[in-house]
Amino acid sequence: MITVKDLSKVYRTDEIETLALEHVNLSIREGEFVSIMGPSGCGKSTLLNMIGLLDAPTTGTVEIDGQDVSGMNDRRLAAFRNRTLGFVFQSFHLIPSLNVLDNVELPLLYRHVPARERRAAAEEVLSRVGLTHRMKHFPSQLSGGQCQRVAIARAIVGEPKIILADEPTGNLDSTMGAEVMNILHALNREDGRTIVMVTHNEEQARQTSRIIRFFDGHQIN
C-alpha cells in the first residue's frame, strides 16, 4: 500500500543544513496499523508528511496505492490526497469558522459532491464517532476529545484507504486518548483501513500491528 524508497529530507536555510531523514526504506501493507515511534526531532512527523504528500522529499520516492507520486503537479496531488488519504493531527486543525458538519464535509467539498450527499455522509460518520448532537456546534464549543473525534470523522468521510495520524492523542487526557484509539482500532479492524500513526505512547504503539522506530533521522529496526 505504501512504499518508501531511499527517502531523505534535508532542511536548508542560509546558514544551516538539517538532515531530518536519511535513506529511509519501508513498506506498509494494506490493512496494517503501523506506529512510528522515536524521540522528538527524530523525523517521525517529517516521514508522515512525506507519506501524506504534505511535503516533498529531497531525494527518494514515495509510492502509494501503486502510484509514484513524485511527478504529480499541485492539482493532481490535491485530488490524490483527497481520494486516498485522511489526516488526523495532534492539534485537531479544525477550521474555527466552520461548524462541525461543515468541517467534516470539507474533503467532499473538494470532490464536488452534491450538498445533500455531503450532508448525509457527514452525518453518518459523525454518528459513528458519537457526535450527532454536536453537528451545529463550532470547534470552540467542543472539548479536546470531541474535537479529535470530529477530526477523525473528517478524515474518514471521504472513505480514504489510508489514515495518517500524527500524535492523535497527544493533546488529550488518558480517557479521551483511549476513546480516540478505540475509534482508530475500529476503523482498522472493521473497515480494513491502513493506519499510520506517529506516537510517543509506548502502550498505544504496542496495540498496533507493527512499530517502526526512528532515531536522528534513521530507521533503527
Place this chain on the structure above:
Amino acid sequence: MWKVYLRQIRRLLRENKFFSVVYILGTALSVTMIMLILITYYINTGNIGVVDKRDRMFFVTRSYTVKPGKDISGNNFYKAFQGSAPLSHKMLEKYMYPLQVPEAKSIVGQTQSAVYNKNKQVYEEKSVACVDADYWKIFSMRFLVGRPFTEAEVKSKAPQVVIDESTARALFGKIDVVGYPVEINWKEYRVCGVVEDVPSYLSDAYAHLWYPYTTESRCLFSSDSEDLKDVYGPMKMYVLAHDRGDQERIRQEMEHQIQQMNAPAKRSQFVLNHQPDTALESVFRMSSDPYEKIYSRMQIVFIIIVVLLVLPAINLSGLIVARMKKRAGEIGVRKAFGASVGELMRQFFWENFVQMLIGGVVGLCLSYGIFQLVRETLLVSYRTMNMAAKVGHVDMLNFFHVVNMHTICYVLGICFLLNLISTLVPAWRYARIPIVDALNRR
C-alpha cells in the same frame, strides 16, 4: 459550496469585527469617492431626462484662430495661436448648416434676460436660450401645451417663445398661456408652447425661455475684425448624429467646410481644434486650450480615479495579508484535504468580494449622504458655472435619478476591481505556501 463559503463569511465577519469594520469602511470610502466622480460624470455625459440623445450629440462651442508663419530659418511652418471665443451665427449658418452627415444641427446661445408680464406687472430675471427649430429635434422637451416654433418662424424672425412651466406660473399664474404676450428684454413675444421645467444640471438644454435666435440682437452679434470677420460671436452649435460613431465623419465634413473659409491669402485662419466634441470632451474644453490640454485634463481625472481605486486596494491588501496569516492553519488543512491552489484562490476571492459588496452598499449609502451635502457644487458643471452663479440656485436633483442600473453596475464593477487588485497577490502568495508550513503556521 457557495453556501458553505457564505456561512463561513458570516462567521468570519462576526468573529473579526474590527477587521470587518475597517475592511468594509475602507471599501465604502473608496466606492463613495469614485461614485461621486462617476455621478458627476454621468450628469454631464449621460442620457438623462430631456437630454436623452447625448450619446450621439456633438458640440462645437468655440472658434480658434491661428496665424500661419515661418520660423527664423524660414524652413519650418508653424501656426501661432491667436485667440478663441464662441462662434457667430453667421459663421455657423454659412459653414455648418450645410453639413450633410448629421441628423440635426442647432445654433444655440444661452444668456440671462429680464422677463416681464406687462398685464400683471410681474418681472423675473430668467435664464433664456436663443435657438433655432432643430433644437427641438435634439432635446426631448415635453410640451404641456402648445408647440415649438418652426423653421419658417425662425427665418421670418417671428416673436414666438416657448416657456417652461415654472415661468408660466410665475408670470401668469397658470400654464395654459399659449398666445399670451411676454416681454423679453422689453421686446414683446407671444407664447407658442409651455414645456416641463428643465433642471439646471442638464446644462446643454437648461433655460426657462426659448425663442428664435434671429429675434435677439445679442445673439446676432459677430466680430468685425478684417481677417476674422463674422467668426467670433456668442453662439455655439449642437450636432445630433445618426449614430454615435459618426464623430469623425462629421469632423471631416466640418474640416472641409472651414477650408473654404480659410482662404490662403488670409493672415489668420480658423481651426476646429479637434471639434466637434463628445459630451465628455466638451466638459473638459475650457477657454482657449488646445486639444492636447483637454485630453491631458481627461487623463488626469482618469489617473485620479485609478489612484482612488489602487490606494485603498493596497491598504485592503495589507489587511487581507494580516488575516491570511491568521488563517494559515486553515489553508494548510484545506490543502491537506484536497484543495488546489486555484480552489483556494477562488474561495478567498469570493469571500472578499462578498465583504466588498457589503462595503459597496455602504459606499452607495455614504455617497448618497455626501451627494446631498455637496450637491450644489457637483451639479455646477464647467459650462454652467457662471450662469448658475447668476441664477443663484441649483435645481433639486434626486439621487435616484442618477443611481440606477448603470450606477449599480458601476458599483459592482468597482467592487470587482478593488477585490481583484487587493486579493490577487495575497491570495496567490498564501494559497501556494507549503502545507506543512501552513499547518505549523510558520
